[in-house]
Each structure stands twice: as structure tokens, then as C-alpha cells.
Amino acid sequence: MKKLISKLTIVAAMLAIAVSARAGNITVKGSDTLVILAQKWAEVYMGKHPEVKIQVNGGGSGVGFAALQTQTTDIADASRKIKPKEIEACVKAFRARPTEYKVALDGLSVYVHNDNPVKELTLEQLQGIFTGKIKNWKEVGGNDAAIHVYSRENSSGSYEFFKEHVLKGQDFAASAQTQQGTAILLQSIARDKEGIGYGGAAYGGGARALGVKKDASSKAVEPNEETVVNGTYPIWRYLYNYVNPALDKGEIQSYLNWIRSAEGQKIVKDVGYYPLPEKLREK
Amino acid sequence: MADKHSKRSIGWMGLQRGHQARPLEWIVEKGIFLVSLSAIVMVFLIFLFVAREALPVFLGKMNNASGQKVIPVAEMDKIPPAQLQEYLGLTDKEFAAMDRETKKTLMEVKVETAQEDSKDKDATANTTSWRYLLRPHQWSGYDKPEYIWQPVAGVQKFNIIPLLIGSLKATLVALLFSVPLALGAAIYVSQLTSPRKRELLKPAIELLAGIPSVVLGFFALIVMASVLHSILGYQSRLNAFVAGIALGLAVIPVVFSIAEDALTSVPRSYTQAALALGSSKWQAAWKIVLPAAIPGVFAAVVLGFGRAIGETMIVLLASGNASIVSWDIFDSTRTMTATIAAEMAEAVVGGDHYRILFMLGALLFVVTFVSNFIGDLVIHRLKHKMEGKR
Numbered sequence: 167m168k169k170l171i172s173k174l175t176i177v178a179a180m181l182a183i184a185v186s187a188r189a190g191n192i193t194v195k196g197s198d199t200l201v202i203l204a205q206k207w208a209e210v211y212m213g214k215h216p217e218v219k220i221q222v223n224g225g226g227s228g229v230g231f232a233a234l235q236t237q238t239t240d241i242a243d244a245s246r247k248i249k250p251k252e253i254e255a256c257v258k259a260f261r262a263r264p265t266e267y268k269v270a271l272d273g274l275s276v277y278v279h280n281d282n283p284v285k286e287l288t289l290e291q292l293q294g295i296f297t298g299k300i301k302n303w304k305e306v307g308g309n310d311a312a313i314h315v316y317s318r319e320n321s322s323g324s325y326e327f328f329k330e331h332v333l334k335g336q337d338f339a340a341s342a343q344t345q346q347g348t349a350i351l352l353q354s355i356a357r358d359k360e361g362i363g364y365g366g367a368a369y370g371g372g373a374r375a376l377g378v379k380k381d382a383s384s385k386a387v388e389p390n391e392e393t394v395v396n397g398t399y400p401i402w403r404y405l406y407n408y409v410n411p412a413l414d415k416g417e418i419q420s421y422l423n424w425i426r427s428a429e430g431q432k433i434v435k436d437v438g439y440y441p442l443p444e445k446l447r448e449k
Numbered sequence: 450m451a452d453k454h455s456k457r458s459i460g461w462m463g464l465q466r467g468h469q470a471r472p473l474e475w476i477v478e479k480g481i482f483l484v485s486l487s488a489i490v491m492v493f494l495i496f497l498f499v500a501r502e503a504l505p506v507f508l509g510k511m512n513n514a515s516g517q518k519v520i521p522v523a524e525m526d527k528i529p530p531a532q533l534q535e536y537l538g539l540t541d542k543e544f545a546a547m548d549r550e551t552k553k554t555l556m557e558v559k560v561e562t563a564q565e566d567s568k569d570k571d572a573t574a575n576t577t578s579w580r581y582l583l584r585p586h587q588w589s590g591y592d593k594p595e596y597i598w599q600p601v602a603g604v605q606k607f608n609i610i611p612l613l614i615g616s617l618k619a620t621l622v623a624l625l626f627s628v629p630l631a632l633g634a635a636i637y638v639s640q641l642t643s644p645r646k647r648e649l650l651k652p653a654i655e656l657l658a659g660i661p662s663v664v665l666g667f668f669a670l671i672v673m674a675s676v677l678h679s680i681l682g683y684q685s686r687l688n689a690f691v692a693g694i695a696l697g698l699a700v701i702p703v704v705f706s707i708a709e710d711a712l713t714s715v716p717r718s719y720t721q722a723a724l725a726l727g728s729s730k731w732q733a734a735w736k737i738v739l740p741a742a743i744p745g746v747f748a749a750v751v752l753g754f755g756r757a758i759g760e761t762m763i764v765l766l767a768s769g770n771a772s773i774v775s776w777d778i779f780d781s782t783r784t785m786t787a788t789i790a791a792e793m794a795e796a797v798v799g800g801d802h803y804r805i806l807f808m809l810g811a812l813l814f815v816v817t818f819v820s821n822f823i824g825d826l827v828i829h830r831l832k833h834k835m836e837g838k839r
Contacts (some may be wrong), residue, residue: 183585228795250562251797258543263553314685319770321795329602336590337599340611343687343769343781345789350670350766357675358686425570 192418193443195223196230196243198325198347199366199404201281203270203437204243207425210433218417227323234408235259240418242325242408245272245323256410257356264408269386269425272366273394273402274328275375277352279359286310286386289400292332295362300340303360314353317342328364357382364401366439394440405439423448496814501508502807507616511577513801515607519563573603577801582609598772598783600792600802607805607810611772615689615782619764622693622778623757624702628750630697631704635746639712640720640734653708658702666766669695674767682778688771690778695763711745712738744831751824755817761786785809 194204201224208220223239231252237260248256248264256264256283276292278284284307287295295313304310317338328334345351348365350449352382355361355373363373377386380400393399407422414422426431426448431441505511520528520536528536534544536735537555571588574581585594588606598605638650669691677688715738723733739746769781770791789806796803 200467226794228797232798250558251800254555254558254562255797257551257555258539261547261554261560263554312684319791320599321792326601335603337588337597337602337606340597341596341685341771341774341781343685344783344791345770346765354686390525390719 185268189220190417192218192220192241192372192421193223193239194220194243194407195225195239196241197227197245197323198224198322199272200243200270200422203434203439204353206433206437209431211421211424217370218228218421220421226321228321230337231256231408234264234410237410240409240413241422244406244408245325245403247406248408254333260410260412262411264352265411265414267426268284268404268420268442268446269407269440270405270434271394271402273389273440274324274364274366276362276364276378276401277355277375278362279355280374281359282308282374284376286379288379288382288391290381292378293334293336296328296338296342296364297336298341302340311360314358314361315339316347316354316358317344317362318351318365319344324365328401331401332364332410334359350423383388391435391440402440412413454541478829493643499807499814503804503811506577506582506804506808507811511801511804513577514573514575518769519560520556522536522553523558525553525556528596543670546758574604576605576607576822577805582607582805584608585610593822597624597776598788600805601795605801609805609809610786612756612783612785612809613773614776614787615768616758616784617773618689618776618778618782619696619768619784620754620757622689623696624750624754626694627697627700627753627757628704630744631701631749631753632672632708634701635705635708635712636734636748637738639709640738641730656706657698660699662760663696663766666763669763669767682709684778685771685781687767687781688779689768692768692782692784693778695767696757696760699758699760699763700753703756704749704752707749707752708742708746711742711749714745715741739759741835744828744835747831748824748828751820754820759786759813759817763789765790785813 169218187362194208201222204222208222210219212220219411225241227244227246230239231248232242233239234242235252235255235397240263248266253263256262276287282303284303287306291300291306295306295316296315298315301313302310303313316340317328320326329338343354345354345363351363351365352373355363361373375389379386379402387399389399389401394402407425409418426442426446428447431447434441478698499646509566525533529543533552534541537544537552537559539547548638574586582585585608587594587603588597591597596610596654597606598608598611633652638647638654642650652827658677673695677691681690683690707731719737719741720733724730725736728736764782764784765787768784770783770786771781772783773780773781789809791804793806796806
């Protein structure tokens with residue numbers, strides 16, 4: 167009996183050490199869109215608070231949510247809102263809805279080849295092009311040539327966002343070529359005069375971003391910080407952090423607050439995304 | 450003590466009658482045996498794992514039709530616990546351990562799920578059943594029945610036909626391109642050339658196998674696609690043809706080295722006899738050596754097929770990945786392997802999409818297994834025939 171008790175104490179002591187070693191550790195996992203930004207945040211924050219270790223992993227928004235359910239990550243990065251199915255799994259796993267924080271803004275740009283005469287498109291035209299109903303550039307004021315649609319893999323947050331906001335939930339044209347990343351997509355468009363695709367505004371270069379009109383009568387808006395933050399550019403989204411409410415205290419809480427402070431939001435701009443409007447920030 | 454000794458004398462720990470004890474050798478031998486055993490066990494376990502994840506699809510036990518009636522949160526206390534448990538999809542243990550507040554949250558989430566489900570008339574279809582996996586269907590918003598792979602959508606569409614065709618198309622192009630080249634090279638290197646050139650050519654071709662497939666894929670994406678596009682001028686820059694040629698580059702060393710081995714192992718006396726009877730070098734190689742080495746050559750092609758259909762990175766980068774049903778090799782194409790690699794990251798673990806992807810994996814496993822099996826069978830038949838046993 168004594169032996170058993172002493173064994174138990176050793177196990178308990180080891181557990182305590184493991185837990186205390188974890189105390190200063192924050193793991194972040196999720197969206198590939200957010201991974202560069204999250205790394206930058208972690209880097210700067212660790213510079214200020216050497217006692218905290220932050221580990222950032224990518225993999226995709228869904229991977230982040232899966233890790234949140236299994237409690238292998240503290241914070242899940244996401245470029246889309248959590249789905250009810252995923253909330254359900256979280257509730258089953260840790261008996262509470264994960265807390266949602268908006269951490270930055272992102273505008274999706276629509277890219278075409280530099281030599282394409284088309285300068286602007288309406289949301290409706292974009293829907294037609296990407297669902298495959300509009301097949302020729304001359305239907306939207308361009309040359310007489312077939313439109314080559316480039317899209318992203320359906321595991322990317324941009325894909326779902328574009329599908330929901332621009333395609334209004336309809337399917338992408340089956341003939342759309344899917345690319346593994348925004349950089350590769352831009353490479354393809356830079357080599358294809360009839361190409362059109364979409365991607366985060368953080369990337370750019372190699373191809374040209376189109377102005378987008380809400381409808382035929384409104385003015386075309388180019389994506390830039392001003393138009394995205396004040397909401398006049400029609401294709402934008404929030405980027406999120408999700409956290410298990412039971413863990414949202416101490417280090418993790420102060421980290422999340424710092425991200426949404428003026429200091430954290432300055433880094434958002436440096437990386438190329440758009441900072442939160444004042445009213446959503448943490449003072 | 451004496452008893453132990455008698456046991457040892459039958460070979461335990463390398464102690465054998467009339468031999469010096471070599472326990473180290475014994476240990477090494479058993480170690481190697483264990484390693485080889487673990488390889489077999491590993492393959493078996495991987496197959497079990499893949500099959501287990503995919504089993505609900507094969508058995509048709511999944512249902513993603515959104516027909517479930519929503520129970521308002523207010524009625525939570527009115528319905529019997531057993532019904533509530535079934536409605537929330539909980540096991541007995543989970544249900545007993547969960548407090549009321551959590552259950553209430555779950556009920557709210559259920560209502561949200563129902564609201565999110567699109568008002569689409571297709572929402573009541575169980576798109577994970579074999580009928581939707583294999584046969585075309587006229588989805589709302591489409592003007593004719595079509596094979597559609599759109600796993601991320603209000604109504605998930607999981608038709609695997611475009612992916613099957615995509616895989617076969619890329620593989621066929623790869624084999625058509627690589628097999629003649631690799632066989633030609635094998636015949637030349639093993640039969641026609643001088644030993645010095647042979648020493649140079651063989652390692653050079655086999656070096657191709659050392660190129661990482663991601664490098665080949667990237668090369669195809671950036672360089673080959675543009676060059677081929679400007680020469681042939683087809684519609685989409687990335688397509689089954691480009692992917693197939695790049696795949697072919699990966700297949701060539703596999704086919705070459707096995708075929709070359711097979712050709713070289715044909716007894717020299719065959720060639721010498723043919724030459725002595727007045728045939729040319731070419732005639733000897735083509736009419737005598739190649740037929741004699743057919744089992745090995747066939748094995749090379751089968752292995753090349755397995756390599757091509759299982760390759761992921763090259764097709765992921767160079768094929769354009771559009772899931773369309775078309776046998777035109779200049780159309781962009783989406784293979785099963787690329788689909789698994791690209792979509793697994795976002796699939797909710799244990800969800801419909803996840804299971805369908807595992808089903809594709811199991812399918813690939815079966816295809817390569819069957820092709821290897823048939824290859825083996827044919828080789829045995831041919832060998833028997835060659836040796837004049839039947």
C-alpha cells in the first residue's frame with residue numbers, strides 16, 4: 167500500500183511539473199491564410215514577454231477547429247466562421263461553445279493578366295464568370311476569347327469565402343482549375359492572358375487586381391486599406407481566433423487582448439492584411 | 450540446470466550440437482526476422498486503418514440528408530431522455546455525464562445547423578449513397594444531369610467518376626509516354642551498346658528516380674507547361690497531358706531498371722546462338738532476347754502503372770485539378786491522389802467528406818493491389834510457358 171502511495175505521489179509530481187512547464191506555453195493552429203500573421207504576432211509578443219512560448223502551426227481552418235476539439239491547441243486560427251457541426255463537436259468535447267474573437271480584416275482581390283483590357287466587373291458578372299455561365303471575355307467588355315477560371319483548393323478559406331459571398335453559395339464551374347496557393351495562382355494568371363482568379367490582397371504582384379462594383383450603377387472600387395476597412399470594397403472578410411472559454415484566462419487572455427490592441431493591429435498592417443476598425447479593438 | 454542445457458542444445462541462442470555458440474548471430478537473425486515481419490504487419494495495419502475509416506461509406510451506413518426534425522429548445526424538458534439522447538447523437542456514457550446547460554447549448558446548435566442547411570431541394574438527398582457517388586444527377590442550378598465533385602457546399606456533391614477518369618487519364622498518358630521510351634532505352638543499354646556507354650547510361654537514367662517528385666512537379670508547372678503550351682497551343686495551360694509527361698519522367702527509371710535487369714538476365718548464349726546463325730544485333734535483340742524477357746518487362750510495366758497512379762505531388766501541381774468528365778487529354782484533370790492530398794487538411798475528422806476521401810484511398814489501395822496481383826499471375830503463366838512446362 168505504501169509503495170502504491172509513493173508511486174502515486176511520483177506520478178502526481180511529474181504531472182505537476184508537466185502542467186507547470188505548459189503554463190507559459192501557448193499553441194496556435196489553423197488557417198494557412200493567417201499563419202504568417204500569427205507567427206509575426208507570436209514573435210513580437212515573445213520578444214516583449216520572454217517567459218511566454220508561443221508555437222504557431224498552419225494546416226487550414228478546419229485543422230485548427232479539429233485541434234480545438236481534441237484540445238491539442240489553445241487557440242484556433244480561422245479565416246472563416248466556425249460551422250455549427252464544429253461547434254457541436256466542441257460542445258461535446260469541452261461542454262462549451264468556443265469563444266470567437268475577430269482579429270483582422272482581409273479583402274479578396276480578383277486578379278487578371280496585366281494585358282487584359284477589362285478594368286472592372288460587377289459582383290453579378292463575377293458570379294457568372296466563376297460559376298461558368300459567362301464563358302467569353304467579350305460578354306463583359308473584353309476581347310473575344312474564352313475565359314480561363316482559376317480557383318483555389320476547396321480546403322482554403324478563400325475558396326469558401328468567395329463561394330459564399332460572390333457565388334452566393336452556387337458551385338464553382340467544374341472546369342475551374344484549382345491551384346494550391348495564392349502565389350501559384352498568380353503565377354498561372356501572369357502566364358495566361360485569358361485567366362481570372364481570386365486571392366488575398368496580401369499577395370499581389372505579377373497580375374493586376376480588378377476594381378469591383380456592387381451593382382451595375384455603383385462605382386468600381388479598388389481593394390486597398392481604406393476601402394476594405396470602411397467596407398466600400400465589396401469582397402472582404404474577418405479573420406478569427408477561437409479559444410476554449412475555460413482556457414481564456416491568464417497568459418492566453420492577455421495574448422488575445424494584445425493581438426486586438428493598437429500594437430497588435432499595427433503588425434496586421436505590416437504583414438499586408440487590414441487592421442480592425444477602432445470599435446472592435448481592445449483598449 | 451541440466452534440463453536447461455538440453456533445451457539449449459536444440460538450437461536456442463545459436464547453441465547447436467557440434468557448433469561453437471554464436472548468440473550474437475542468433476540475435477541479429479531474429480532481429481532481421483522481426484523487422485521483416487513488422488513490415489508485413491505495417492502494410493496490414495495501414496490497410497485496416499484506411500478500410501476502417503472508409504467502412505461506413507462502403508456499407509452505405511452514412512446519411513447526410515438533412516431531414517432531421519428540429520426540436521425547439523423550449524421543449525427540452527418535455528421530451529423523454531431517451532429521445533433527447535438520440536436527437537443529440539450522444540452515447541449513454543456521454544449523455545449521463547453531461548449537465549443540463551451543455552445539453553441546452555447542444556440543442557441551440559442543432560437549431561443553427563438546421564438554419565444553415567440550405568433551402569435547396571437537394572438537401573434531402575443522401576449524397577453519400579452509391580447512387581450519388583457513381584451516377585450523374587441533375588442538381589438544382591444545373592441544366593442537365595452531371596457528374597459533380599463539389600465536397601464543400603451547402604449540399605455536398607461527392608461524385609467520384611471525374612476523379613477516376615482523371616487518375617486513369619493522367620496514368621495512361623504517363624504510360625504511353627514512358628513505356629516505349631524506357632523499353633527502348635533498356636533494349637539499347639542491355640543489348641546494343643558498348644560496355645563503356647552502358648556504364649554511363651544506366652546510372653544516368655536511374656538518377657532520374659532520385660529527383661524528388663515535388664521538384665518534377667514544380668518544373669512541370671513553371672517550365673514544361675509554358676513550353677508545351679506555346680508549341681501545341683491548347684486551351685488550358687495545365688492539363689492531363691502536361692501532368693502525364695511529368696509523371697512519365699518519374700515512371701521511366703522504374704520501368705527502365707526492371708526491364709533492363711530482365712533483358713540482361715536472358716542467358717548470353719541465346720544472343721550468341723542467334724548471331725552465329727547469321728542474325729543481326731537488332732534481330733537478336735528484338736526477336737530473341739525481348740520475347741525471352743517478356744515476364745520481366747511486363748512486371749516493369751505493371752510497377753510503372755502502380756507508380757503512376759499512386760503519384761501525388763506531380764499531378765497536384767501540374768494537372769490543373771479541375772474535376773471534369775472528359776477524355777480529352779488536353780483538358781485539365783483532377784486525380785484521386787491529388788484530391789486526397791489537397792482536401793484532407795480541411796475535412797472534419799469523422800465527417801462525410803473525410804470518410805469519402807478515405808474511401809478513395811482504399812480504392813487506390815485495391816487498384817494497385819489488384820494490378821500487382823494480376824501482374825504476378827501473368828508473369829507466372831508466362832514463365833511457365835517460357836520454360837516449356839505447359
